[in-house]
Amino acid sequence: MGQTPQSTSPINVECLRLIRESFAQSGMTQDQLTRACGIPRSTLANLLSPTAQPRVVHVGQMVKIAVAMGVDAREWVHKLERFERSIGGTSSMVTVQKRAARRAPGE
Numbered sequence: 041m042g043q044t045p046q047s048t049s050p051i052n053v054e055c056l057r058l059i060r061e062s063f064a065q066s067g068m069t070q071d072q073l074t075r076a077c078g079i080p081r082s083t084l085a086n087l088l089s090p091t092a093q094p095r096v097v098h099v100g101q102m103v104k105i106a107v108a109m110g111v112d113a114r115e116w117v118h119k120l121e122r123f124e125r126s127i128g129g130t131s132s133m134v135t136v137q138k139r140a141a142r143r144a145p146g147e
Contacts, residue, residue, distance in 0.1 A: 047094045054123045055097045056087060058116050059105055063088055066109045076108035 046052055063073065070088065074081040079101055086095045087105075106113035 044096060047096045050127055051120060051124050052097055053094055055102060055116070055120060056094060058119060059097065059102065060088055060090060062106070062109055062111050068109065073105070073108055077104040079104060 066073075068076070070081055070084055073079075074084055077084075083095075083101075084105075086092050087097060087101070102116065103113045105111075106116055
C-alpha cells in the first residue's frame with residue numbers, strides 16, 4: 041500500500057516525532073496504548089516505529105493518541121503550528137483543488 045506524498049511532508053514527519061517522543065516518555069507499551077486509544081496495534085506500530093516508512097497521521101488518530109497518553113492535544117497542535125510557521129507557512133502545504141459550484145437544474 042503506497043503512502044501519499046503527505047506522509048513525508050515536514051509537518052507530518054514532525055507530528056510523528058511528537059507522538060514518538062511522547063510515547064517514549066509515557067512508559068506505556070504499544071498494547072496499553074492500543075487499548076487506551078482504540079487504534080489497531082498494527083497502525084500504532086507503524087506510526088511509532090522510527091525505522092518504518094512515514095505514515096500519514098490523521099487528526100483523529102493524533103487526538104486519540106494524545107488523550108490516551110494524557111497529553112493535551114492542543115499542545116501538539118500549537119507546536120505543529122509554530123513548526124509550520126518556522127518552515128515558511130503554507131508553502132509546504134498541498135494545494136487543494138476546489139470544485140466548481142453546482143447549479144440547480146433550470147438555472
